[in-house]
Amino acid sequence: MTPPTPPGLYRHPTRSEIIDLAAAEGHDADIPTNMGSIHQVPSHTSASPRNVQKDTPTAIEKDIEKTAGSGTGSISTTSTAAIADEEDAEPEPDPDPNIIDFDGPDDPENPLNWPATKKWGMVSLISAITFLTPLASSQFAPGVPQVMRDFDSTSDLLEGFMVSVYVLGFAFGPLIIAPLSEMYGRLPLYHSCNFLFIVFTVAAAVASSMGQFVVFRFLMGCFGGAPMVLGGGTIADLIPREQRGTAMAVWMMGPTVGPCVGPIIGGFLTVAKGWRWNFWFVAIVAGAFFLASLVLMSETSAIIILQRKVNRLRTSTGNKNLVSKLDTGLTPSQLFTYSIVRPAKMLFQSTICFAISLYIAVTYSYLYILFTTFTAVFTSQYHWHGGITGLSFLGLGIGSLIGQFTYIRYGNQVVHRHIRAGDFRPEHRLYMMCIGGFFIPMGLFVYGWSVHFQTHFMVPMVATGVIGFGLLMTFMPATTYLVDVFTVHAASAMAASTVLRSLAAAFIPLSSQTMYARLGYGWGNSMLGFIATLLVPIPFLFIRYGQGIRARSRVKL
Incomplete structure (x- = not known):
């Protein structure tokens, strides 16, 4: 249990907190994030090198390091000695004035300090989207026989593939979405992927051949995987660690329960309106969520928020050496x-x-x-x-x-x-x-x-x-x-x-x-x-x- 922070003091995150947040955000903890990096971040200016400050590990963390081989015992790039050196390093006494961070723990630009209604409104919307996209993976499963008849197909192979090809998109889409979110932030990826998910859902609803239908289903999966890649990180951006459990539990219900609920809806909808209406239903609901996201959602990535702050200060001060504390320097x-x-x-x-x-x-x-x-x-x-x-x-x-x-x-x-x-x-x-x-x-x-x-x-x-x-x-x-x-x-x-x-x-x-x-x-x-x-x-x-x-x-x- 992390001790409370005295008023007016900024508590630097522990190594375990950085690792937990990085796992939630979907990247490795040696990439800086809104809690920093577990490694020293390379300096981007001529100023002296800067270190990322960390608390002394707790007894539990030391025990985990000792028993688990520093947690990364199977990774040769992070040795136990190197981690020990980092944790024992003295914090830099004079911070570089060219390094831009949030203005203390109460900075209103920090998503953790946003109004509760704004934060929980975003969490609710993200959880709803994360429930809808996995639900779409199997909702039309009861209508598969109708699809086979409409496209004059008797292939057992296609009968199964038209359902599971959606999951194939989950394998490839996130590999591109994750690095793009590191470069451009979460919000552009949410909006673009939600929009393209709707486009390809409508395309699947009006598909005129089996080939078109399978391709559109695959693309639905590619872009529908975005909230599962980005959602955990968004919740971690908005909700303090001590209050995050409920939000994460609700968000996790999407990929675990959504695919099981979908066919129950799809069974009755297929009978009432035909198999194509399963896709119209998803497109309509996703469209409503998309419009709500345009109004309710804001950028939560600390990397992007600080970079915008740097850009404003460079313009107002003329100092081109200013750099964000979370600038990764990665190409x-x-x-x-x-x-x-x-x-x-x-x-x-x-x-x-x-x-x-x-x-x-x-x-x-x-x-x-x-x-x-x-x-x-x-x-x-x-x-x-x-x-x-x-x-x-x-x-x-x-x-x-x-x-x-x-x-x-x-x-x-x-x-x-x-x-x-x-x-x-x-x-x-x-x-x-x-x-x-x-x-x-x-x-x-x-x-x-x-x-x-x-x-x-x-x-x-x-x-x-x-x-x-x-x-x-x-x-x-x-x-x-x-x-x-x-x-x-x-x-x-x-x-x-x-x-x-x-x-x-x-x-x-x-x-x-x-x-x-x-x-x-x-x-x-x-x-x-x-x-x-x-x-x-x-x-x-x-x-x-x-x-x-x-x-x-x-x-x-």
């Missing part, structure tokens, strides 16, 4: 490297990053296998028709919601207990993942054979709820574990995981119809369950050997 090519090259290296050179990302990717692909087959399964096995087919997604959504709240409650309890005991290490995040891993194969076995034998529809519905519960109980602790292990480079680790899971969710479900046709629903889902069972030991192995693996692993970035 566009360097930002590109951070966004693309570094995650790829971490994925293929780090045992922990690869294994955890593989687990997430396989289980995430199961979610989209269910999305692309629920309509066919419940139509053929239970003779559901019309809008009621959308209700087949209800169990998955409820299970996911329960899994999210269970992890938030009990996962945090486990971690806090070890922090109080002074023996916390990142592997303690994985205890909940060990539990969740068993629910996925269990749910798949029950779901497959209950559908095969056409038991009462509530049995497969409950089974899909168990699957949803297991998915969230593995996905959330695995993601948090990556943040704790890679600390400084957490954003790159999460980017690597995001790309791999999006690719898996886009391509693995393409074979789902063929799999069920050849193996049946019982053995088909059992095969998925057997694969999920093979993955169950991963968190157990990392709990036992993770610390040693981190100590031996080296990734040259």
